Amino acid sequence: MDVKDNIVSSESLVQFSLEYGLLRRLEEIHIPTYAEYAQVDFLYTIETYYEGFHQIFTDASKSRDGVGCAFHDPSTNINRKFRLNNHHSVFTAELFSIFKSLEYVEEKYQEFASDKILILSDSRSCLSSLSILRLDYTFTIIHKYILETLAKLKSWGLQVHFLWVKSHVGIEGNEVVDELAKQASRMDIVECRIYSPRDLIPHIKSTMFAKWEGIYNTQTKAKHYKSIQPIPVKHPWFNNKQFTRSINEEVESRDFVRVISRLRSGHTICPKYLHQIRKKTDNLCDCGEIGDLEHIILRCSKNRRNLETTIINICSILKTKYPFNLSSIMATNNPRVYYEVYKFVKNSDLII
Known part of the structure; x- marks a missing residue:
């Protein structure tokens, strides 16, 4: 050898x-x-x-x-x-x-x-x-x-x-x-x-990761996910003790991971995505606006009461001001922010 x-x-x-x-x-x-x-x-x-x-x-x-x-x-x-x-x-x-x-x-x-x-x-x-x-x-x-x-x-x-x-x-x-x-x-x-x-x-692991990193950086697809995760990582976002501590006693962890992972990837059951995969005849939300993920989570008037509370809490956690977009708050990897988004999804009876 x-x-x-x-x-x-x-x-x-x-x-x-x-x-x-x-x-x-x-x-x-x-x-x-x-x-x-x-x-x-x-x-x-x-x-x-x-x-x-x-x-x-x-x-x-x-x-x-x-x-x-x-x-x-x-x-x-x-x-x-x-x-x-x-x-x-x-x-x-x-x-x-x-x-x-x-x-x-x-x-x-x-x-x-x-x-x-x-x-x-x-x-x-x-x-x-x-x-x-x-x-x-x-x-x-x-x-x-x-x-x-x-x-x-x-x-x-x-x-x-x-x-x-x-x-x-x-x-x-x-x-x-x-x-x-x-x-x-x-x-x-x-x-x-x-x-x-x-x-x-x-x-072997470092060599494989370097090759993966090269492919990831030159990939033109998955723009939504790359805006949230610009640098490839070796472990999933939820493989972190701070997330376990934050959600362990408050939410069912498997459902939390499922919802947040879908929001991060952009593959959610929203009108625009359903229209793209030909499961819906149009891309409109029930309120009449284009039903993309950004609209469903941060803009839709149907969920105004829950949305206002969520925005106030996120602004307090991040010490920032509204408006902000979904990609920017998902890119924080902040467990408290993720929990606020998760609560909004559940309280609004959204199917993600």
Whole structure:
């Protein structure tokens, strides 16, 4: 697999196999609870459970500079840094640093003073993934490499344990490897080209959204909707907690979403629209005026009493003066304004 010009391509689907006997939960993973004095808790854990273990700290970093990871061996003062591609997630980078630390153990264990190895990581999610081992899209080829390397080290008589450490609390080894990982993210040569689906999903989403945005901006149709939503968005207008809070106890939310969505799109059961789709012989309202959406909501004399109250409330909310058009008030995305419009529709017995 190769990455060039921000385009990820592969000649074939990435497939791998793993011996069934290696698919077991790693009981050697310890995720302790750290209280206020994390350094004291860390030292207590080491002295109680891991006295005499050869320690190796791992970490990863993802920033605007790039993605990198590293491991640090405080006993030998050996450090190694690895640059990953910008599309890699910090999860993959953390996992890769664990794998490279195990490769280092495989290479140097005969020089260690102990056959008990402790890999220390501040990535709780990575250690949990190794402990649970779900066979879904989160299981990557790096998991396979880690399990195979662990099996090899175990067959050589080594004990490998993992310990979660709390980050940025002054634990020396973790602070050192944290800085090494940041340095690795600024390196030029990429040393990891292994990808998992979760790494590429954000890149695929951003690429698809950019293409959609280009089509949306050049589209000449749907002028009414584009006047309300000039910029494409990734989430629907109602996918917002402020709308949920505003309408949750006052209106039936599904009906609220239906009415407002139709008003935003312009596809409503008004005389002009019914005439366009040949469901009505003319485009006139019962009052004799052209029955477009603007007229039905803001102009029709039939609904004058409810309309006056709605206009006063909207002017108060937006701190503006009448007249205004329907597109401008729908473009506010203001839940209180939408609620006033919704109340007007219901109180006037309008079918939208």
